[in-house]
Amino acid sequence: MSQSSLVIALTKGRILDEVLPLFERAGIVPSEDINSSRKLIFATNLENVKLMVIRGTDVPTYVQFGSADMGVVGKDLLMEYGGEEFYEPLDLKLAQCRLMTAAPVGVDLSSGAQTGSRLRIASKFVNITRRYFAEQGRQIELIKLNGALELAPSMGLADAIVDIVDSGKTLKANGLQPLDLIAEVSSRVIVNKASLKIKNSAIREILGKLKSAVDAG
Numbered sequence: 368m369s370q371s372s373l374v375i376a377l378t379k380g381r382i383l384d385e386v387l388p389l390f391e392r393a394g395i396v397p398s399e400d401i402n403s404s405r406k407l408i409f410a411t412n413l414e415n416v417k418l419m420v421i422r423g424t425d426v427p428t429y430v431q432f433g434s435a436d437m438g439v440v441g442k443d444l445l446m447e448y449g450g451e452e453f454y455e456p457l458d459l460k461l462a463q464c465r466l467m468t469a470a471p472v473g474v475d476l477s478s479g480a481q482t483g484s485r486l487r488i489a490s491k492f493v494n495i496t497r498r499y500f501a502e503q504g505r506q507i508e509l510i511k512l513n514g515a516l517e518l519a520p521s522m523g524l525a526d527a528i529v530d531i532v533d534s535g536k537t538l539k540a541n542g543l544q545p546l547d548l549i550a551e552v553s554s555r556v557i558v559n560k561a562s563l564k565i566k567n568s569a570i571r572e573i574l575g576k577l578k579s580a581v582d583a584g
């Protein structure tokens with residue numbers, strides 16, 4: 368691939384449905400319909416720009432190692448990935464939601480804090496959860512799950528969960544209520560540090576186009 372060729376890793380799924388229209392407004396359009404193709408990498412109307420479509424959890428990895436120059440990924444996954452391996456120059460303000468603690472209605476997570484009894488917390492965001500409760504000075508027992516977290520309290524697996532909340536309907540339907548806000552989440556653009564040096568003008572041009580599209584709402 369030539370030096371000036373830029374690869375942007377996008378997160379598939381719900382974020383993609385919001386990100387592709389923004390990219391289109393920014394003048395970056397894939398040359399075929401991403402959703403109806405089994406390909407994972409796509410040319411665009413811009414000769415030097417390619418789009419990869421992968422799982423959100425893999426976007427930081429591709430960008431860290433420079434296999435993708437730029438990426439679009441939720442702040443939740445960036446916080447979970449950790450590290451300072453890339454720049455995060457732009458908030459696309461899409462796929463907005465909150466990362467929160469949640470527990471069965473009526474359960475008070477602060478009870479037991481004085482006695483030092485351990486809360487059992489289920490999450491797929493194990494690094495975020497560990498950090499958050501450590502900052503609170505709470506010892507927890509962390510249970511890693513990969514999905515359907517909302518079931519864990521009612522099945523006796525955990526006292527509470529750390530999860531993404533949008534409307535709150537999923538929590539409510541499972542007898543849970545949101546408690547503490549850990550972070551506001553939205554889709555962010557990340558850039559590989561070496562790419563920014565080597566492909567500075569191409570990356571700045573893309574960032575400029577995306578920023579104008581974000582600012583235009």
Ligand code: AMP
Pocket residue numbers: 381441462463464530531532533534535536537538
């Ligand atoms: P809600 O019932 O509207 O609160 O949606 C909550 C569920 O939708 C969560 O369990 C998440 O898995 C998922 N969800 C909502 N918004 C997002 C987002 N922006 N990114 C990833 N997952 C989300």
